[in-house]
Amino acid sequence: MIERYGQLMIKWRYLVIFACLVLVGLTTLGFPLRFDTDYRVFFSDNNPQLLAFDELEKTYTQNDNVMLVLAPKSGQVFSNETLEAVEWLTNEAWQIPFSIRVDSITNFQYTRAEEDDLIVEDLIMEAKTLSEADLTKAKAIALKEPMLIHKLISPKAHVTAVNVTIQLLGKNPDKEIPEIATFVRNLADKLRAKYPNIEIYLTGMTMMNNSFPEAVKKDMTSLIPMMYLVIILMIWLLLGSLSATFSTIIVISCSILGAMGIAGLLGIALSGPSAAAPTMIMTLAVADSIHFLVTLRHEMRVNGLEKYAAIIESLRINILPIFLTSVTTAIGFLSMNFSDVPPFHDLGNIVAMGVIIAFILSVTVLPALIAILPFKPKPETTNTVHAMDRLGEFVVKRRKPLMWTMAGTIILLISFIPRNELNDEFVKYFDETFEFRRATDFVTENLTGIYDIHYSLESGESGGISNPAFLAKVEEFAQWYRQQPEVVHVNSITDTFKRLNKNMHGDDPSYYRLPEQRNLAAQYLLLYEMSLPYGLDINNQINIDKSATRFAVTLQNISTNQMLAVDERAQKWLKDNAPESMQVYGASSAMMFANIGSRNIKNMLLGAVIALILISLILIIALRSVKYGLISLIPNLVPTAMAFGVWGFFVGQIGLGLSVVAGLTIGIVVDDTIHYLTKYLRARREKGLDSTEAVRYAFRSVGLALWITSIVLIAGFLVLSQSHFYMNESMGMMTAVTIALALAADFLFLPTLLMKLEKQ
């Protein structure tokens, strides 16, 4: 039947190519794909941390921001020139699209008393005209102000920031975010031109959001050409044929175009992780082509078949294994749909489509192209085959020590798994080639932290934020938080109350404490609200009912585990010391990322188990043996476990990218097992060889093919590990390691195990 199919492919070769190209061409109607520009896409709609954060943002104000950080070369913020620049920038920042609030040291609403007058005004006005004494005074005020220090001004007063709160309309975020970023960058350039002695850095959640599409573009433009180069080089080295190289390039290019095009038609948007799809598809697709081409060459030069006959023979030998490995690989990737992180669904689905398209093209377009193009393999060099024979011999002879050494190594590596710690510091998703990362590093070193936790502290009654008991508790909580070593800044409404109380008593420092009566506090607040300018109100700190206040903590650059630990201590403090209404969970984008790793791993484990069951069933059917199907579990599972052990030993930190690796690698490593076990079983069943001879046979017949495809896969995923986006980098590295270990397991452990179990 497959012969007849092969003949048809050759007979209708032009038509086959034409039809496939037309179909692939049609999918390109899905181009161009949208870009996701919001870190929130990493969270499913029912993610509890996202819901908590949404709730907070709906009650107060949005938390997205752009932070423009100024570092004067003089190291002195309180100079006429620098302050003039801050003043200028503060003013201009109101023009940033979707900005709703601008905070800086110049427009900080400084309140003071003058007899019975409450004076509310910008801390710094007309910076150009300030005298030395004015500057010194302003500096002293700013450095003493808990709202400013470590937030907008560094303790050394050498770096300052203008913080812009962004509220998107949400109609078109993939246009709105780049619009903001472009505007802000232009603004920064204007500032550089105007004030050449001041360095400016751009960070904040909005700038991070904008870095996602930039990461996608970076990956697309750097990894894909690199991947093409690797593939061309590899096929050329392996097969030395221009036609083979060309045909493979056509197959993989069409697989990518088709998969991405269909993704576009389905409305899938590109995000950081799905940017890895083309590279992965290329890697996996090229393996199909290699299997077909290696057999083809073998048939022509060893068995002396002419080209058409060799094409048919290669199809006959490969169509089933390629189909099986494609299906298992697709299942592995589809398991990503269990992830809690929607971009990974997209990645899994796009790659699964690409793998299936690659299979179809490898058994249609590839033979048709080879039938048309000249293909003359060079004479054989037999070194590699001999190497495989020697390897088989070595495994058979040293099977006992080998088995125990391997078992020991496996156990040793697996014992390192617990060294892995979950960590998703989202800033580090972007490497130093990103402007956002460099700016953020600068900010965390010199000014403030980028990770924060927010608490919506409830008083339990309308207007209750003025209740002295509540305020005292909030103040206690602030004091407690300020003592925590990981904390950089605490923003609490109590600081405002204390300042107002002092102002209301003629700026007497002994009144820098909380007001003692409820109505007094409420009236201060009313007075203060009345005197604030547009955009600088306190609605971002107090809910409309005046029953709750937002309490914000800024943290140092710490791992997400440490962050969760801080929040846990805070929860405990609240439980031990605060009334029930105040016992609320911390929420923030950082907290969302802090929880996503463990949530996702739990979901992905289920996905991986289901993928494993499905794949094992396929193996049992394909091998027609429950026993071998079960044996195959070992080489399928062990490499992933070992890889996590290796990771635990060398890196020790697991993020979102790695949480999906188990699922996706199972589908890939099983390919080696399928190839090895089919050959082994053929030797046992058809040729009636004993287990040691069958091992030798398996090495001779598929050793080289496994070696080659593994090298190709490892190379492909190593290319992916060159990504500037950490999720993809770690995913690529881990997958490469897993595939290498899978090869080792299939060559050095599986055969010894088979010989041990079947030794009669």
Next chain:
Amino acid sequence: MKRLFILHILTLLPLIGSASVLEQQRLAQAIATAKTAQAKGFAIARMADYRDNGWKDSEAKMKMILKNRHGRTSTRYLRVRSMEVPGDGDKGLSIFDRPRDVKGTAVLTWSHSLKPDHQWMYLPALRRVKRISSRNKSGPFMGSEFSYEDIASQELDKYRYRYLRSQRYNGKDCYVIVRYPAYRYSGYKRMITWMDKRHFNPQKVVYYDRKNSRLKTLTFKKYKSYLVNGKNFWRPGAMFMQNHQTGKSTLLKYKFYRFNRRFTKRNFDKSTLKRLR
């Protein structure tokens, strides 16, 4: 604060007094013959200003309902008194009744067009009057979506004007004009106002922030006319402000409008604040 309610202007007068008839004809003529959009816009504003001239003083009860993006609401109650000051911004006094914590707190404002307003606040808990020295007129009024600027009296020279078009809105023929704040510290770039042609009452105002993005929309509901000294003055029964950027909104409801309260300057000076009840 001044007449909290009015934004601008108002009123149809029952053509009595030939002087006012003549003046109105002159103003109507100016609208009809204006050569430029700026002149026409200004003429419309002048007519509205003229129609709302002469009410002298008023008092009303106000209920303020705040709503956030969740739809959660919070309500405040106050009394508002106003007094017309010819040639300057009006004087206004707001006294808070509820919530309980701020009961008795009173805010006295002498508004001015282009200078900072004069503002005092009496804090009953402190038993003291504090003057607020601030150039800001754009901050939120009691945490609402209204800024002080939105509810203060709308003197002619606070803005530059431009006529845009005529349009039907809510079943009424309206002039649509743009106003550009002349006050340097305003929170807005411009406002577009729909003003009905019959009574010159604002029906809708769309506010644009300093970067010229649509910020919020104010709609006026349930206008009623009050006969004061032989002239009709129109006051809205409700004003609804929707913030488009944050999704929050505020509804102001007015009740029990009373005029001819015989207020004098002394009812609107600093020393009366403490004696209010």
